[in-house]
Amino acid sequence: xxxxxxxxxxxxxxxxxxxxxxxxxxxxxxxxxxxxxxxxxxxxxxxxxxxxxxxxxxxxxxxxxxxxxxxxxxxxxxxxxxxxxxxxxxxxxxxxxxxxxxxxxxxxxxxxxxxxxxxxxxxxxxxxxxxxxxxxxxxxxxxxxxxxxxxxxxxxxxxxxxxxxxxxxxxxxxxxxxxxxxxxxxxxxxxxxxxxxxxxxxxxxxxxxxxxxxxxxxxxxxxxxxxxxxxxxxxxxxxxxxxxxxxxxx
Amino acid sequence: xxxxxxxxxxxxxxxxxxxxxxxxxxxxxxxxxxxxxxxxxxxxxxxxxxxxxxxxxxxxxxxxxxxxxxxxxxxxxxxxxxxxxxxxxxxxxxxxxxxxxxxxxxxxxxxxxxxxxxxxxxxxxxxxxxxxxxxxxxxxxxxxxxxxxxxxxxxxxxxxxxxxxxxxxxxxxxxxxxxxxxxxxxxxxxxxxxxxxxxxxxxxxxxxxxxxxxxxxxxxxxxxxxxxxxxxxxxxxxxxxxxxxxxxxxxxxxxxxxxxxxxxxxxxxxxxxxxxxxxxxxxxxxxxxxxxxxxxxxxxxxxxxxxxxxxxxxxxxxxxxxxxxxxxxxxxxxxxxxxxxxxxxxxxxxxxxxxxxxxxxxxxxxxxxxxxxxxxxxxxxxxxxxxxxxxxxxxxxxxxxxxxxxxxxxxxxxxxxxxxxxxxxxxxxxxxxxxxxxxxxxxxxxxxxxxxxxxxxxxxxxxxxxxxxxxxxxxxxxxxxx
Numbered sequence: 001x002x003x004x005x006x007x008x009x010x011x012x013x014x015x016x017x018x019x020x021x022x023x024x025x026x027x028x029x030x031x032x033x034x035x036x037x038x039x040x041x042x043x044x045x046x047x048x049x050x051x052x053x054x055x056x057x058x059x060x061x062x063x064x065x066x067x068x069x070x071x072x073x074x075x076x077x078x079x080x081x082x083x084x085x086x087x088x089x090x091x092x093x094x095x096x097x098x099x100x101x102x103x104x105x106x107x108x109x110x111x112x113x114x115x116x117x118x119x120x121x122x123x124x125x126x127x128x129x130x131x132x133x134x135x136x137x138x139x140x141x142x143x144x145x146x147x148x149x150x151x152x153x154x155x156x157x158x159x160x161x162x163x164x165x166x167x168x169x170x171x172x173x174x175x176x177x178x179x180x181x182x183x184x185x186x187x188x189x190x191x192x193x194x195x196x197x198x199x200x201x202x203x204x205x206x207x208x209x210x211x212x213x214x215x216x217x218x219x220x221x222x223x224x225x226x227x228x229x230x231x232x233x234x235x236x237x238x239x240x241x242x243x244x245x246x247x248x249x250x
Numbered sequence: 251x252x253x254x255x256x257x258x259x260x261x262x263x264x265x266x267x268x269x270x271x272x273x274x275x276x277x278x279x280x281x282x283x284x285x286x287x288x289x290x291x292x293x294x295x296x297x298x299x300x301x302x303x304x305x306x307x308x309x310x311x312x313x314x315x316x317x318x319x320x321x322x323x324x325x326x327x328x329x330x331x332x333x334x335x336x337x338x339x340x341x342x343x344x345x346x347x348x349x350x351x352x353x354x355x356x357x358x359x360x361x362x363x364x365x366x367x368x369x370x371x372x373x374x375x376x377x378x379x380x381x382x383x384x385x386x387x388x389x390x391x392x393x394x395x396x397x398x399x400x401x402x403x404x405x406x407x408x409x410x411x412x413x414x415x416x417x418x419x420x421x422x423x424x425x426x427x428x429x430x431x432x433x434x435x436x437x438x439x440x441x442x443x444x445x446x447x448x449x450x451x452x453x454x455x456x457x458x459x460x461x462x463x464x465x466x467x468x469x470x471x472x473x474x475x476x477x478x479x480x481x482x483x484x485x486x487x488x489x490x491x492x493x494x495x496x497x498x499x500x501x502x503x504x505x506x507x508x509x510x511x512x513x514x515x516x517x518x519x520x521x522x523x524x525x526x527x528x529x530x531x532x533x534x535x536x537x538x539x540x541x542x543x544x545x546x547x548x549x550x551x552x553x554x555x556x557x558x559x560x561x562x563x564x565x566x567x568x569x570x571x572x573x574x575x576x577x578x579x580x581x582x583x584x585x586x587x588x589x590x591x592x593x594x595x596x597x598x599x600x601x602x603x604x605x606x607x608x609x610x611x612x613x614x615x616x617x618x619x620x621x622x623x624x625x626x627x628x629x630x631x632x633x634x635x636x637x638x639x640x641x642x643x644x645x646x647x648x649x650x651x652x653x654x655x656x657x658x659x660x661x662x663x664x665x666x667x668x669x670x671x672x673x674x675x676x677x678x679x680x681x682x683x684x685x686x687x688x689x690x691x692x693x694x695x696x697x698x699x700x701x702x703x704x705x706x707x708x709x710x711x712x713x714x715x716x717x718x719x720x721x722x723x724x725x726x727x728x729x730x731x732x
Contacts, residue, residue: 052679072686073686073689073692076689077689088678088684090681092703093699093701098685098690099688101685101698102688105689105694109689162688162689
């Protein structure tokens, strides 16, 4: 599905990713953990095609295509989704109209006609129920005046609407209380399937109790330094990152 | 930080020629350039005007000669040479028209290009169109249907001939000839425009619409519009403009007067898309317009404007809230791109008791343009319990554009309540990236964000106009983020 090889990226003159390797197969859920400043969010941004970051080396293959050659819109339309750590507010644009533009963008890419009004509304209804997003939030301006939890639920709602092949969740658990965390995780779990992959970026093991990963990787200073199964997350929770820096890197 | 290919897109757009930049080749009857009493007499006689109107024009001309062009706006432009302009030009149309088929094919083509062909208008929207091309109306429709209700909707020339008592009573009653430099000039030389009268208690059943179009090279356009809503009547009036591409600047100094008698309501909506000039602003239209309405007891005037065109805009649609409990509203979106300059806003003059006014202004600046909001809220001693709410927002698309706000508030009555809110923001790269990541392309992303920003104003427009206005906003700002 996704094959990242020796990926290097910097912002301005500062290198952030320093040769990152990661292969994600269809249906797999990978978690990336790591201390602050290790490059987790940069990885998410680079994969999504944010131009603030310059890719200085390496390659990313996305279902046989050269991901780094595609612009952000193309990546999205080809099935890459990023759930933002800080979802953006767009005043005056209703959530519904926003999603309609997004869905039709993808359909255009797939050579399909724009979705019919009735079909669209049915789709909205179906997907909104996944994350308990009520009608009020659907019709309000995109993320405007949403609570932290509502914004994250809205991200997962959008993901469900767009049915991506590969979804990157960037610290989706930050700012969530236990109930919201459960709702968001249930939404994600409902979407797990043999031909959809996830990359879950998180600081805390807690999220991984709900979204159980197949693999856990530790990112330190722009590289993956340790990989394991879900038990690695428990160990990190207990011992922190310092032992890795000492044992693994040294 | 720029998005991929942004510079290229910007170049492409600024290099792109104005979509409506075409001219129609129609024989015209044109006065020699220059302005003096003889020219005014010529205009008046060509139009077979009564003596009182000629005298009115000459008085205005005398006043104008003593006036100076205003230099207080936040605008920089080469002041027009008023003696180099031809003040009269009328397409030669020899016979009376009974149907659309008789309209000059060239003119029909122009209308088709504008996407406002009469057939389409008739079929789609039920809008009566008074199409003004170079100062003389060439086609008027739906006149009969309106006539049944006693509504008068015709060219100003026809109104002078057919309803002189109404014209004489109200012309210049809201915007006196000596009001300002441009209104005085307009009063002296106006050649045509629209006249509308809604009788007592009548609710006009359709949106009245006028499309203006400047056509003759080097001809100033001096439109005069007068809308009178008699007691307890209602009318919604639409005005939309496009203009052909030109090398020299084209002056447009229109005057619009609205009279809302007791308990009536006038809704006046404008979508303005005149040629803004090339990327340097060369050749664009100068738009110096005086628009004002007077509100009598319990009446309401609502101005809505979407301004995307012109090289230079100087325009302050205003309300004089004379009657008790009268209401004035101003909703505006002004877009400037490239080298465009706009100094626009409103004046709300509170005279009556319990008068209310609302001002919502949304400025959008792109390229290296400058966009100024200038507003006056004046509460006179007689205006007990006057209320005003003003909101002036500015959106910057580039680092090289400018947004300026000049709000003036004069309150002479202690019971008044005046609120003013203002914000300035830059279009967010975060917002754009969020859209891109959802599979929405950059042009559409900007369109969504800008239309969202302007939504409060666009919502005030009649449906068919709102759609057109949204398209215009998007076209005006294509590739303009930087």
